[in-house]
Amino acid sequence: MSSRLIPTNIITGFLGVGKTTAITHLLNIKPTHEVWSVLVNEFGEIGIDGALLQGTNAHVREVPGGCICCVAGLPMKMALNMLIARTKPDRIIVEPTGLGHPEEIINTLTGEYYDTLLDLRATLTLVDPRKLSDSRYTGNASFNDQIAVADVLVANKTDLCAPDDRANFDGLATSFQPPKAAAFAVSQGQLELAWLDYPRQQHRLQHPQHHAGQKAAANRLSPQRELYNTAIQLPEGEDFVRRENQGGGFHACGWMFRPDICFDFNGLFGWMSGLPAVRAKAVMNTSEGIYMFNAEQGVLSVKPLAEVAAQDLGDSRLEMISESPIDAQPLEAELLAFRLV
Known part of the structure; x- marks a missing residue:
């Protein structure tokens, strides 16, 4: 060859x-x-x-x-x-x-x-x-x-x-x-x-x-969906964006935040531990530094990303996948309650 x-x-x-x-x-x-x-x-x-x-x-x-x-x-x-x-x-x-x-x-x-x-x-x-x-x-x-x-x-x-x-x-x-x-x-x-x-x-x-x-x-999806831009951008002047998706019997909901927005680590840890999701992942700017969160069937693990400084973080991201429809609005309100800055 x-x-x-x-x-x-x-x-x-x-x-x-x-x-x-x-x-x-x-x-x-x-x-x-x-x-x-x-x-x-x-x-x-x-x-x-x-x-x-x-x-x-x-x-x-x-x-x-x-x-x-x-x-x-x-x-x-x-x-x-x-x-x-x-x-x-x-x-x-x-x-x-x-x-x-x-x-x-x-x-x-x-x-x-x-x-x-x-x-x-x-x-x-x-x-x-x-x-x-x-x-x-x-x-x-x-x-x-x-x-x-x-x-x-x-x-x-x-x-x-x-x-x-x-x-x-x-x-x-x-x-x-x-x-x-x-x-x-x-x-x-x-x-x-x-x-x-x-x-x-x-x-x-x-x-x-x-x-x-x-x-x-x-x-059968729309042409706009087929040509979806792979690089999501925050709307000008907005602090975060939420996106939802579904298919094959699963539902997804995710948020992307400006990198300077900081979340309370303990609050975020407890919240992600109780998410009604098959899978949830996040890379977030927290009060304890930049952390990766990884939850599967309610079991949460966390890992500090010590090599990433807040100013170098492109954005904070969180995504959850569920077998049931996701009621995003109350979840978003709970998540925003942990925002510090």
Whole structure:
């Protein structure tokens, strides 16, 4: 294969599995002389992962607002073309939304035009083994097909797993015919660079009709939605903006605030711990400094971003995803009650 083709990988997995942590780890251990570019897609329209990756040694481009191949097909191609033209990367990583389906991304990256630019290698699918005994996940079509398209299957968060969870993953990993190229178990997203270079294989989807239905529904959206500008801007003179989105049985609501607006850390911590959401993430300017908040099924973790000063923070962002419609107005009032400045 020609050396001019850019090695490219898809790193996928369901909500909360730790994709961004894993990609950050890879960027921290990549060869120092190589230029890597990351294309990030999120279900919500505000987008958090791109902000979290901005401090890494890579070029990052976001496509928020739904499944990257269904809702944002044209912005995906525009963002990818821009990354290739401007950064001339040695490798590209694509992170689809945890609610998305990577099949059409694979088809795009191996289709006309990109087949002369990209060398699509292994798709890595991260799995939280604890979810393999939860019918809310095992009965989800996207969850199962993310696993089906994996070339390399990775059990993440194994430090939090019970022996039965690990046994469930091991059984899953050996159940595929043809078999996966490889399967590994890690904690804290500690992927190895060599795993990216496993070859791409052909896969049989379990629910191909599910994704076809989602794509058809997305194609009925307005032209304005299809051409959605991936860079949300605060309206002039406004302190914050709220954006909402829904699709595939999930609902998202997010806020973006001016970077100088500060929130009470303790109040924000307690509020995010009780959010009625499947998933919530935030990067916020707080009374204790810049912090990342990460909530999954009511369990909240926080991490200080000591390397980011308030004046360097592009903005504060918070996004939540729920299986039920989100009543945004009272939530917004509660959130604003923690504003200090």
